[in-house]
Amino acid sequence: MVKKTLIPIGPYHPLQEEPELFKLYCEGEIVKDIKWETGYNHRGIEQLSEKKTFDQSFFLVERVCGICSTSHPFAFANAVEEAGNIEITNRAKYIRSIVGELERIHSHLLWVGLAGHFLGYNTVFMWAWKYREPILDLFEMISGNRNSYAMFKVGGVRRDIENNKIPKIKETLDKFKKKNDLLVGAVMDDPVIHARTKGVGILTKQDIIDYAAVGPTARASGVAIDVRKDDPYAAYPLVNWKVITAEKGDVFAKAEVRLLEMYESISIIEQCLEGLKKEKEGEIEVKVKNIAAGWGTGHAEAPRGEVFHYVLTDGSNSPARHKIRAPSYTNIATFKKSCIGQTISDATISLAAVDPCYCCTERMAVAYDWKTGERILNGNELIALSAEKTSKLKNK
Amino acid sequence: MGFKEFCFKKSLWLFHFGGASCNNCDIEILDCLTPRYDVERFGMLLVGSIRHADVLLVNGSINQRDKSRLLELYEQAPKPILVVAIGACGCTGGIFAEGNTFAGPVDKIIPVDAYIPGCPPKPEAILAGIVKLLNK
Structure with a gap:
């Protein structure tokens, strides 16, 4: 019998920026099973959101x-606006889409760089991150911060993109397009990248449907799922663009989808900028007096897939219940298909291929005793605690 | 020259601990390594093991699950070590300080030598922080 070896990756591993733990059960060099543990990144956001007002919740x-x-x-604004039945102005729609697409470009570049790094191809890493800087400069010009832009609010956006900023954005995008041609050429034609990514971590169309994967992960396997097309929001119905898909479902296809999507993003931004010129400057928000009791759901297509927010309102100025589902939540489960049967050296790039984001996924809490590492509350104990509280209240 | 100055005279090697963060500070730290900022020209290198490190960079709020791991890492580190808390969450807990899993800002758990505030701090700010720390 072959001996099974357990190879842990994480929780604080040089490969990842985020803390999470993968356990690869290997026989020889082949991965036979995989388990993962999260919770190192849990911050209790849904609970915090219920303590804040709608305007504060955006931050x-x-x-x-x-x-x-x-x-x-984006998804939160869609949800609250659905609950409050609010229609925003066209200028706000365009600005929302521009910021959303700029973010997609920066996120995809970030992934291309990290994927290169995971393959041991640091030239791609340095290259992609160098081209990402001008995009971040655009963000700094539009919002004042390189990340975390604080552009959204209920009923519109916080800051206008004035018409005199449009030429600068266009110029930067034109320059970036040429750089992106180089990058795409380098990745698509490189024999080493072909050898390392083709036929690695294959997800078939059926796997995608079984595991309900979303975003570029699904589109790389030929499933044309994109919230921007399926349930259009903001300015996406007002512009022309197409959903990029690939058929193979391996890591190379995922890279291809992401690289080509950046061209679509550039085209969407250019059309939005044209649209912006036709709208009157300053009409970026509608005044919202109050949000009636009810509920709303909102989607948005994040760079990694569909983000879903559910908001329950009770007529006050803060959400009564706020539920978040991030794309990596479903995409991470596909590791069961993509990693098993691969060698250990291919497993890392298969793990990275779905562009997992653990800080998005951390949505559940289990209490642990931090001294002994023991789980101190399970379902039954929680019920016991609840029963205890009821009996206390009864006795009062 | 004291022992501490002697230890930090030459290339500093960094170890990055990302607590319960939102990833912003993590990518800004990585950004410092890439061509525009390029800290490697000063001999600063992100290393894989705390046992090789001179500086421990901590970002993100620390939750119940991270706390014991951060303590363990600090104990494993070769002394003297410089600890830098990066970002609003690393310094005070930031927006997550009221969360139900929050286990205290970094300086309640291990001693901190420098704080770099910002959400996220720009790469320039991170570089300036480390330079200030070295000149202290």
């Missing part, structure tokens, strides 16, 4: 994830 949901820090406020 909080932005910090669910620093990389996709537009998509969470």
Whole structure:
């Protein structure tokens, strides 16, 4: 019988910026099973959100994830606006879409760089991150911060993109397009990258449907799922663009989808900027007096897939219940398909291929005794605690 | 020259501990390594093990689960070590300080030598912070 070896990756591993623990059960060099543990990143955001007003909550949901820090406020705004039946102005729609697409470009570049780093190809890492800087400069010009832009509010956006800023944005994007051609050429034609990524971590169309994967992970396997097309929001119905898909489902296909999506993003931004010129400057928000009791759901297509927010309102100025589901939550489960049967050296790039974001995914808490590491509360104990509280209240 | 000055005279090697953060500070730290900022020209290097490190960078709020791990890492570190708390969450807990899993800002758990505030601090700010720490 072959001996099984357990290889832990994490929780604080040089490979990852975020804390999470993977356990690879290997026979020889082949991964036979994989388990993962999260919780190192849990901050209790849903509970915090219920203590804050709608306006304050935007700053909080932005910090669910620093990389996709537009998509969470985007989905939250959609949810609150659905609950309050609010229609925003066209200028606000365009600005929202521009910020969302700029973020997609920066996030995809970040992934391309990290994927290169995981393959031991640091030239790609340095290259992609160098081209990412001008995009961050645009963010700094638009919002005043490189990450976490604080652009969203209920009923519109906080800051206008004035018409005199449009030429600068266009110029930067034109320059970036040429750089992106180089980057795409380098990744697509490189024999080493072909050898390392083709046929690695394959997810078939059926796997995607079984595991309900979303975003570029699904689109790389031929499932054309994109919230921007399926349930259009903001300015996406007003502009022309197409959903990029690939058929193979391996790591190379995922890279291809992401690289080509950046061109679509540039095209969306250019059309939005044209649209922005036709709208009157300064009409960026509608005044919202109060939000009636009810509920709303909102989606947004984050760089990693669909972000879903559910907001229950009770007529006050803060959410009564706020539920967040991030794309990595479903995408992480596909590791069961993509990593098993691979060698250990291919497992890392398969893990990185879905662009997992653990700070988005941390949505559940289990209490641990931090001295002994024992789980101190399970379901039954929670019920016991609850029963105890009821009996206390009864006796009062 | 004291022992401490002798230890930090040459290339500093950094170890990065990302607590319960939102990733912003993590990517800004990585950004420092990339061509525009390029800290490697000063001999600063992100290393994989705390046992090789001169500086421990901590960012993000620390939750119940991270706390014991941070303590353990600090104990494993070769002394003297410089601890730098990065970002609003590292310094005070920031927006997550009221959360139900929050276990105290970094300086309640291990001694901190420098604080770099900001959400997230720009790469320039991170570089300036480390330079100030070295000149102290």
